[in-house]
Amino acid sequence: MCGLTGLLDADGSTFGDIRGRIAAMTGPLSHRGPDAEGIWIGEGVALGHRRLAILDLSAAGAQPMISACGRWIIVINGEIYNHLDLRRELEAAGAVLTWRGHSDTETLLAGIAHWGLDETLRRATGMFALALWDRRERRLSLARDRMGEKPLYWGWAGRSIVFGSELKALRGHPGFPCGICRAALAQYLRFTYVPAPRSIHPGIFKLEPGTVLEVAGHAPATVPSEPLRPGEQHGSLSIRRYWSLNDVIEMGCRTLLTDEEEAIGALEHTLRTAIGRQMVADVPLGAFLSGGIDSSLVTALMQEQSPGPVKTFTIGFENPAFNEAPHAAAVARHLGTDHSEMTVTEQDAREVIPHLPDLYDEPFADSSQIPTFLLCRAARANVTVALSGDAGDELFGGYNRYFWGPRIWQRLSWMPPALRRGVGAGTRAIPIPAWDRMGHMLGRVGGPRIMWPGDKAHRLARRLREVNNLDGLYRSLVSEWDGAALVRGLQKEPRSLLDDSLPACLDGDPVARMMAQDMRSYLPDDILCKVDRAAMGVSLETRVPFLDPAVIAFSMRLPARMRIRDNQGKWALRQILYRRVPRELIERPKAGFAIPIGDWLRGPLRPWAEDLLTPARLEQDGFLDPRPIRKIWMEHQSGRPDGTPRLWAVLMFQAWLERWRNV
Incomplete structure (x- = not known):
């Protein structure tokens, strides 16, 4: 690296x-x-x-x-x-x-x-x-x-x-050229990252994968x-x-697997081979381990091919609502890895924030960038290379939107737009704690268990306002701001890679369409960018076995039922993992890599944020309309609804602007 x-x-x-x-x-x-x-x-x-x-x-x-x-x-x-x-x-x-x-x-x-x-x-x-x-x-x-x-x-x-x-x-x-590309800024505010092929600067681009x-x-x-x-x-x-990703998708559609036992065996062999190749290094090597499906499977297959205990790393948080370290430790004990756990205080996490504009070089607002950097820094003290479980969600159906999105649209597609807006307003009228209680009850009776259902219900309600089809629903689910409306001097938001055509074989498979969209934009420009900058910021090489070309090609051959089943994603990966790790060590709601940014913006980060978001400052900068930003800021300070994702996007741009505009 x-x-x-x-x-x-x-x-x-x-x-x-x-x-x-x-x-x-x-x-x-x-x-x-x-x-x-x-x-x-x-x-x-x-x-x-x-x-x-x-x-x-x-x-x-x-x-x-x-x-x-x-x-x-x-x-x-x-x-x-x-x-x-x-x-x-x-x-x-x-x-x-x-x-x-x-x-x-x-x-x-x-x-x-x-x-x-x-x-x-x-x-x-x-x-x-x-x-x-x-x-x-x-x-x-x-x-x-x-x-x-x-x-x-x-x-x-x-x-x-x-x-x-x-x-x-x-x-x-x-x-x-040190200027700001307003088209890229609008796309950033929508997606919380600058998608290829643009960069935040005019005349500077990202080469597409x-x-x-x-x-x-x-x-x-x-x-x-x-x-x-x-x-x-x-x-x-x-x-x-x-x-071409489209070519690989089309080939997969033509050669879909039908025998489940055969498919699981072949996938296991393909993953094992990919991981074995990526374990070759002339320097110390280890793995990130969160205790979730993806990292646990990568670690298990590493351990089976390693002459000694694999070095694994996780970080824990003082707040138990965000701490997955005990789950990782349980998996590590079962697999017999040489496990290291570092407990991160809120002060440790907040001290990273001033360094984010330097670390990421352009506006980037996936707040899991903070724990990712802390994990990489902890691992680098012991190894030079670390394998990760990234891309398992995109290839094998792990995100909640893959099974909630089609269901929601199936129930709402018959409604006229005005009626859908009314449903959205009604959803937002139910307090977030009430949605949390309903989500908890649904999980207890066998439904999908989702972290923070109240926040997600309110965000979905906001995003239903202008959705006309399932592709539009996906775009809405991955959007925060209407960039063209927020960025001054921009009449129309530019096209993105999400506007490129998808293979015709996906026309009847809404889940596969969402996954393909994630693979060509969210995965490279958010997930992989986040890990690359965090790891290389401490001179750590990270490797992603799920992105081995053979694994990618094989994943495209899995029909929907081998990806999502019984309200759970990554069915195929689970079958391989359950042969190695007890199910009870793995099964829990998908939490992501979260930290309480929203609470910090109401507490210790409030003065910093208030300074960046003052109307006078936003007016003077001349890029963003202060009115909707201030509205979300004041609502967030009142406690509901949660405006964290949109506010963090604006704050990361403002912090980046302060650092780089005159360089």
Whole structure:
């Protein structure tokens, strides 16, 4: 795991001190790679790299790395888990006779020389973002892994195309555009993260997962008016897909599994293989363990393949309503892991908040970013690599919205919009504690057990106002603000990846449509972003076995009944886990990774928040309409309804703005 950056000038010239510029861009990534720094400079192009040594700790694994033939120079952030298999294939083909070291970077370069870039990426199993310079063709290629585990920003800074793992690297270029993209701001306020392909800055973009950006010759001197999408071109710059989630979904639909016993056995083998590949490292390795389905299954399959106790990590909280540490400890005892638990005080958690604008680089408002960072920091004291259970929800049907959303729409779809708005108003008229009591009673008689049903009922009621179909309901469920209405100077909210078409085979499967939408936006731009920045902020590499390409492809072959059954998600994963961990250690309401932000905003965080949300300050900044923000703020202070998600989104933007607007 590392950090990369670079630049390509518009006419191939070297403007000013190119070494000084690339050094200024590489230095801010030291947290992503504390072990070494490398820089390569050519005519009008420069590559920078910070190394966190995981495989081949010697100088033979250093980057930027030049291919054996001298044609290609590469910098990469990530890991190629099947690189030893690729080496054997290259050796069998006579493509490589001797190796300089045993790093996966060298393997990737040899593959590119033999198969070409796209074919090598399709053969590679791993997480990565990379920049490749072809010295013979004078061609720059940027590529990102299939699901977006590793970040890659790119765009224009003056007369150069710049790129890097984080925005702070790009800000090291003197021509970096420090303005605010209002279209991206509107999308951020809706989703609480900035979705690809935009970034918060105009002219700076995120490369979409599974794509290659190519600049043939010199960089275009002009910035496109809209973000480029796969299949589009701007002068000498083009973007293409080397891998398509839609294609994998369509293949899964054509080969759906019918035999449950056979499916569970095959899934178990696929997961075991993926986890075994990701346990290879030349540094200490462990796992995050919350005691939930996903992390417990990953840990169990790790322990079965480990020669000794796996190191596992969890954090606990003083507030028992948010503390899942006892569940994790019980699972750890059963599996026999070497378990570490750190109790976090509210003061510990609140002390992270001032550092969030630096850690995340652009506005980001998933409040579980705070405990995620604390968990990563605790793990880094003992290991350099940690496996996680992320992506289990999106691939195997774990979120409450997957089984509540279709049911709600089935009961409300016949209603005219005005009547639905009335139902929403009636729902909000029932106090939150009353909904909590009803939710508790429903769970006792066999219904789905849901944490905080009152808050969720009120949020759903608010979101029913303008829903016209099930896709609209999904979009509403994952939205907080109407960004176009809140952002000043913006007439219309731009399209997002959620507006792209889905495969026709999902037309009759609302749950699968929701899961596909989550996989192409919420997963890479929220979940994976959250973990990457939190982990790399303390120089910890995290790995996600559920995002192994074989696991992704297999999950698409599971019919709905093998994902969600009896008001529970992740049915297939449960069957594998229950063979290893007693059911009673696992079964409990899905809680997420929550902290009491809402209570803190009424208590110790209130002065900080009040200062950021004063009408005078919002007016002076000129980006947001103060009136709806103040309304939600005052309602939240009164105790109901809970405005935490919307307020946290505004607060994280205001805190980010305070930190970065004049840099």
